[in-house]
Amino acid sequence: MEAVATIRRAGKIKCSRISYSELVNSFSSHGCPICRLTRHSEERAITTLMYERVSDPSTRDQLLRSNGFCPFHAWMVVELYRRGPDTSIEPLGLTIILSDILNHEINNIKRDNLVSSKANRCIICRIAEEAEKSYLDSFTSCINDKLLEEYSAGKSILCLKHYTLIYSNLQDIGKELAKKLKEIQLNKLNKLYTTAIQYIKKTDYKSPMEPSSDEATAWFRILEFLDGYKTSTIIKSC
């Protein structure tokens, strides 16, 4: 798998208490902590944008120059809207933002100024990329025995892309920590594999036991380990 994101020189970045606790909290949920935190940043960026209705002229300008959102983030807006009122995505905010972009495009078409192919990058894509780098930096700058214990005890499993990036970076800054991370990662993956095999065995009609919900959803966690969670930084690195 191609490692698209990079990690800054970990030795130069200090681990803040906020970064440390954000990482530790993310270990308690299923899935890749870096992917999930990046996804939250994308969602937060969209809801903030919608809440403020692009009152900031520079944000409005960036949105116009990128012809709005990229397709990935346009559909994330729809997903958030469908999720309900808690996300602050409501028809008035959407209409104000999108009609502004539509008006900009109408004027472009009138002037034969068809710049779609040259449009700037989507504003949320840039935020997502920065967030991913920042969480990778946090992981490598905060890593110590205590953090690894927390990772080991939690439900989360670093996806293949993010494990590869962190492990490679640790080769330069702490071989012992890299070795421990590898052991923990393999332990988590072996457990996941056993859970998946248990599910297959228990679905046999001769099996006296019903599969648990944990076993029945192992496939989802395998998929997330292999391919990461639905963030633009993962989807667009295909």
Ligand SMILES: [Zn+2]
């Ligand atoms: Zn990941």
Ligand SMILES: [Zn+2]
């Ligand atoms: Zn985007």
